[in-house]
Amino acid sequence: MRINNNNFQKNANTSLVAQLIWKSPGISRVDIARELNLYRSTVTNIISALIDDEVVYEGEEGSGMSRGGRKPIILRLNEKFGCVVGFDIQPSHYRAVILDITGSLLFQDKGKLPEVDFDGIITYLMDIVLKQIDKLGIPLLAVVAGIPGIVDAENGMIIYAEPFDLRNYDFYSFFTKNYDVLVFVENDANCTAWLEMTINRNVNLGDFMCMIADYHEGSYQFGDRAGIGVGLGLSIGGKVYHGSHHSSGEICTLSWRGHNIGQTGLPEDLLIRSVSDEQAWKVWMIDLFSSLVPVLSVFDPRVFFIHGKPFSDEQKIRDLLCDSCPQFLDVLKKVNCKLIFDTQDESVVAKGAAMMFLQKLFAVPELSEIESRTHFDWEDVIAQAYPMKKTYRKPRLEVRNA
Secondary structure (H helix, E strand, O other): OOOOOOHHHHHHHHHHHHHHHHHOOOEEHHHHHHHHOOOHHHHHHHHHHHHHOOOEEEEEEOOOOOOOOOOOEEEEEOOOOOEEEEEEEOOOEEEEEEEEOOOOEEEEEEEEOOOEOHHHHHHHHHHHHHHHHHHHOOOEEEEEEEEOOEEEOOOOEEEEEHHHOEEEEEHHHHHHHHOOOEEEEEEHHHHHHHHHHHHOOOOOOOOEEEEEEEEEEOOOOOOOOEEEEEEEEEEEOOEEEOOOOOOOOOOOOOOOOOOOOOOOOOOHHHHHHOOOOHHHHHHHHHHHHHHHHHHHHHHOOOEEEEEOHHHOOHHHHHHHHHHHOHHHHHHHHHOOOEEEEOOOOOOHHHHHHHHHHHHHHOOOOOHHHOOOOOOOOHHHHHHHHOOOOOOOOOOOOOEOOO
16 A cells, blocks of 8 residues: 555555554554555654654564664554543433543443433533543543434434434534534444454454343333343444444344334233343243344354343353254354353443444545545544643533423
C-alpha cells in the first residue's frame, strides 16, 4: 500500500498505523513499515503527527538487532488522550462504563432508571458519566449506547424498540443538540459482537455468533413485559452484520406466530415465571435452543459466544441440552462450531458499545461509510480531544406522566 495525496488515503494509513500499535503495544516504526508495506518516511510522518496530537508516545528502547545497530524506539497509545462511554440501556435498569482508547476500564456503574421519558433517561445517564469524566480529567471522545431493538447504527436511528415503545427515534439528533461529542447507538446483541471482535483482535475468529440474554422485570413506565429477553449478534467477514433492514439478530423462536407480541409464542404467565420457576425456565430454554439449530446449520459459524445472567449456570444448561435438546449440541459438532460461555460480566453490552467506537477508530474507513451521519475521521477525533474541557448543554429532566 502506498500513500496518496488525498484525505481518504491519509486517514486510511493513519488508521492502519494506529491499529497496529493498538494490537501490538511496543511495536517500532521499522516493524510498522515492514508489516504494512508502507514507506518508512510515510510511517515516520504519521507517527510524528500522532505524537504531536498526543495519541501516541515513545516508550523505552526495544531490543537491538543481533548484529548491533541502533535499538528501535517502541510506540504505545496514550491512554490519557481520550475516553469513550458505553451504555447498556434496558427498560428497568442501566449499565455504564468508561474506557480509555486502549480499551482499559476506567469506570463502571449500574442502577435503576428514573421515571422519565427516553430523552430524560439519556440526560440522567450523561449526568452520571460526565461527573466521573471530570474527575478523570480525560477528554470524552464518544458516547455509544446499546439498546434492545432494531437500530440503524449508521444514521443513529432507533427504528423500533418494543421495550421502550420507541419508533423512529432520532437518537443522533437529540444527542448532538445537547452534547458536543461523537455519538452512536447500536443494538445490544450487536454490541457483544463488537466486544468479541475487540477482545480477540489478534485472533482470527472467522465468522461467529453471539447470544445475549437479560432479565426484564416488567416496567409500569414503558409497559415492557416481564421475562427473559434475548438477541443475537452476527459477525461475517470481520464485520458486524446488520441485515437488509437493520434487524439481523432479532430472533423469533419456533413457537412464535404472527399474532404474538415479543419473541416467542409461549404463554405470558410462563414467560413471567421463567425468571424464577425451574420448569418454566426449562420450557423457555428448550424453545430457544431448538430454534437455533437451523440458524447454526445455515450460518456455519466458527464460534458461538453466550453472554448474560440467564445463562450463568453453564453446566445446568449443557445438561438440559443433552437431555431435552440434543440436536443443538449435535449441530455444533456437525459444523465444527466452538461453544463458549462468558456470562460473569454484567457489563458486556456497555463495554461492547464502547468498543464499537474503538473498532471504528482503528479500522480502515470504507467509502460506503462516508455518507452516513455517524461517519468520523482522525481529524474529528483530534478535534474532539481539544480543548481538554468542554461545555455540555444539558436538557431539562422531565418526569413522565403516569
